[in-house]
Amino acid sequence: MLTINDVRKTFFAGTVNERVALDGVSLTVEPGDFVTVIGSNGAGKSTMLNTVSGTIIPDSGSIQVSGEPVTKLREHQKAHWISRVFQDPMKGSSPNLTIEQNMAIASRRGKSRGLSMGVTRPRKQQFRDELAKLELGLENRLGAKVGLLSGGQRQALSLLMATFSSPEILLLDEHTAALDPQRAKHVTELTERMVAEQKLTTIMVTHNMEQALRLGNRLIMMHEGKILFELNQEQKAGSSVADLLSEFQKLQTVSGEPTLDDATLLETVRVTEEGKP
Numbered sequence: 001m002l003t004i005n006d007v008r009k010t011f012f013a014g015t016v017n018e019r020v021a022l023d024g025v026s027l028t029v030e031p032g033d034f035v036t037v038i039g040s041n042g043a044g045k046s047t048m049l050n051t052v053s054g055t056i057i058p059d060s061g062s063i064q065v066s067g068e069p070v071t072k073l074r075e076h077q078k079a080h081w082i083s084r085v086f087q088d089p090m091k092g093s094s095p096n097l098t099i100e101q102n103m104a105i106a107s108r109r110g111k112s113r114g115l116s117m118g119v120t121r122p123r124k125q126q127f128r129d130e131l132a133k134l135e136l137g138l139e140n141r142l143g144a145k146v147g148l149l150s151g152g153q154r155q156a157l158s159l160l161m162a163t164f165s166s167p168e169i170l171l172l173d174e175h176t177a178a179l180d181p182q183r184a185k186h187v188t189e190l191t192e193r194m195v196a197e198q199k200l201t202t203i204m205v206t207h208n209m210e211q212a213l214r215l216g217n218r219l220i221m222m223h224e225g226k227i228l229f230e231l232n233q234e235q236k237a238g239s240s241v242a243d244l245l246s247e248f249q250k251l252q253t254v255s256g257e258p259t260l261d262d263a264t265l266l267e268t269v270r271v272t273e274e275g276k277p
């Protein structure tokens, strides 16, 4: 279980560039919950994940994982609980190491400082079996350098490695946003499957509102460092992309500033149109 209690973070406090990124965020995520997160640009979505992973230490408030206080722990100290896939496919794996070496390191996540890359034969077979699940033919390329893979392949591999040794919490920050629609769809399907199979407790930031509604059992919307509202499973099922869009439009009316970037808006319109008979 993850508990985020009144977490606040201001960047460049006291300067002209002061930015309140998190303005008192509280969220309790139960084991097995799959929370999707939407929100305007700069709403604080990534910062929230960053405080959970330990990339950013909050100014105040507290974070607990399974009852243990982890607020001030750094990323590497949380590695055995928390796993993460980034938006950038280049980030989750090491290009100069082989697929097998990357997997060997990932499978030791949080356990040891040593970079033991020796892989036994049964282990190799296990890696092949895991890779086969990605349906990308990577099981036959264990010795290939990861730098040779496409963005979609690397992202699928990152996802696989992030779910190794069943992390307590899986954080996904727009992890399909940099992929073309077809690859994004594949990685989304893999995500659904892996989360369901391992019953992973997951927080997924996405700008894809159709996805935010369809995946997971809870949806939260953030704006200006706050969680504006939450939808439970039933409310999610009863909501449409148009409903979510109108929430963004309301915010825009209040602030007078665009709450979504053009790419998000265009994609949302495209998805809405495709869904029409």
Ligand SMILES: Nc1ncnc2c1ncn2[C@@H]1O[C@H](COP(=O)(O)OP(=O)(O)OP(=O)(O)O)[C@@H](O)[C@H]1O
Pocket: 011, 012, 019, 020, 021, 039, 040, 041, 042, 043, 044, 045, 046, 047, 048
């Ligand atoms: N490391 C940082 N240093 C300074 N300012 C930051 C940093 N990270 C985030 N911010 C600022 O904090 C605010 C929240 O940013 P954050 O990246 O969390 O938003 P987001 O909801 O993820 O937005 P996006 O949809 O653009 O990814 C923004 O104003 C951003 O400029």
Ligand SMILES: [Mg+2]
Pocket: 045, 046, 047
């Ligand atoms: Mg972000």
